[in-house]
Amino acid sequence: MNISVIILAAGQGTRMKSELPKVLHPISGRPMIHYAIETAQRISDDVTVVLFHQAERIEKEITREFEGIRFKLQDHANYPGTGGAVMDIATRHDRVLVLNGDMPLVTAEALEPILQKDGDIVMSVFDLPDPSGYGRVVVENGEVQAIVEEKDCTPELKRIETVNAGVYLFKKEVLDRYLPLLDNDNAQAEYYLTDIVKMAREEGRHIIPVWVEEAAFKGVNSRYDLAHAEEMMQERIRERWMRAGVTMHLPSTIFIDSRATFHGDCTLDNGVTILGASVVTASHIKSHTVVEEADIKNSSVGPMARIRPGSVVIDSQIGNFVEVKKSKLTGVKAGHLSYLGDAEIEEGSNIGAGTITCNYDGRKKYKTKIGRNVFVGSDTQLVAPVTIEDNVMIAAGTTVTKDVKEGSLAISRTPQKIVERFFHRFFGTGGENG
Structure with missing residues (x-):
């Protein structure tokens, strides 16, 4: 022109x-x-x-x-x-x-x-x-x-x-x-x-x-104008993607970055935030989940999960209060209450509640590698750098500090000790036969 x-x-x-x-x-x-x-x-x-x-x-x-x-x-x-x-x-x-x-x-x-x-x-x-x-x-x-x-x-x-x-x-x-x-x-x-x-x-x-x-x-001259302009921009962005086939529940509660893209049959529940140049493909992002500069494909994420920059989540189920940071998860189930940072986790692995990849020692960040069909029990700490090979079971409450070979069970627990009648002696309640 x-x-x-x-x-x-x-x-x-x-x-x-x-x-x-x-x-x-x-x-x-x-x-x-x-x-x-x-x-x-x-x-x-x-x-x-x-x-x-x-x-x-x-x-x-x-x-x-x-x-x-x-x-x-x-x-x-x-x-x-x-x-x-x-x-x-x-x-x-x-x-x-x-x-x-x-x-x-x-x-x-x-x-x-x-x-x-x-x-x-x-x-x-x-x-x-x-x-x-x-x-x-x-x-x-x-x-x-x-x-x-x-x-x-x-x-x-x-x-x-x-x-x-x-x-x-x-x-x-x-x-x-x-x-x-x-x-x-x-x-x-x-x-x-x-x-x-x-x-x-x-x-x-x-x-x-x-x-x-x-x-x-509309010109922007104040913080009020800025907020108003963003509301109108968000209406445009949401309308564009809904017309392209994205389902949104209570769309006025959803925030979508202008750089984000969607492919296939996607659903966004209320309160979802999609930030940066995230790519969501054929996935369900559930209520109040934050996805930031991440790639989500054929997965369900949330509710109330956080997928941080550099993460790739494929064919996986990420549940509530799970945080994923700079990790690649393929065919993984992580149902709840876990932090997975600087990790690679392969198909068929299950991450129990309370699992943490301990990726930072105060100076450097290290990687955790988890193979196929690994069962990680609840309240497990994986101290990186560490590699868990295929077909491994990690018992609940274990702190893993060494690589685990294929087919093994990893378990580290302090032997359980029971002191009888301790409660009554401690509180001076006497109790039965006191």
Whole structure:
């Protein structure tokens, strides 16, 4: 498409009250600016991101995921404001779309009505029943006549419900003509893109308004806005996967990272959290289970289990209060109350309640290997590094510190001792024959 895109991401975002740059605040697992860039790359091969506040940090985060992005450092000292941000950018194409880096909900589909219009300037607008705080957009005969800041509105203008949604499509020659004419003669001493609209209108240019859905063009300026945007993003993500065949029970209680993927016949129960680039295939994730950067296939997990990063669970049954960390489980049953970290467990093995892989000695982490058809009794500690070969039984209450050969029984228990009548002597109750 014959369009260049400029994404504005230079602002400090003081209303976020955070050391983290505003555009790096995450929404559904990704920095919010990633969504704007992803949308931009769907419609253009020429994307420029304008930076200033913590520019290096933001650029590093963007280049970790995206290629082909150009960066422009705004001359904020001399040319602050939205108009200053787009100065001196050599775009490749004849039309230039200006997006905002704090607008994570905008999509290529939502932008399509803007891109289809042919005007010197095309600008997004929407109607608000209560437009307080917004500049009003005066539209007559199908074209924008003026953008008036609320403080400058007459009582009549304040009754206008049409407001600026903040996305513009300029002809390149319009920017080339009017950007050098901008001044900062205003209360904020900044250079504004809206002044280009004013100058273009005064010279009879065609400025076309396009009414858009507020939800898609919502900006994030505070932690409240961030939470609201994430709610809307989650609705999109859940709808997408339900339409793709994922069953969700009480979907409003389920959180799904934007990077997660599902394949086959999957079911998510209420309260489930799927984080990172997890992959869930033909599996049932039960209530209040957390899956984080893990691969789950043909398995049931939970309720109230935790599958941590680096784990692969295949053809297995993982029950309640089981934590799996950086382990590969294939054809395993771990019913309840276990920690399996840095382990490899093969088909047919059963992990009893209270089993722990003791993988960390305070300095290093070590691996536990469990073969096929191993029965691990309850309350077992497996002190890594250790290898349990196939067809082994480990008695309940055992602490395993040495490798166990195929076909063996491992048992380590202190001999049971019974002291008769100890209870009565200890508490002085006397008891029978006391």
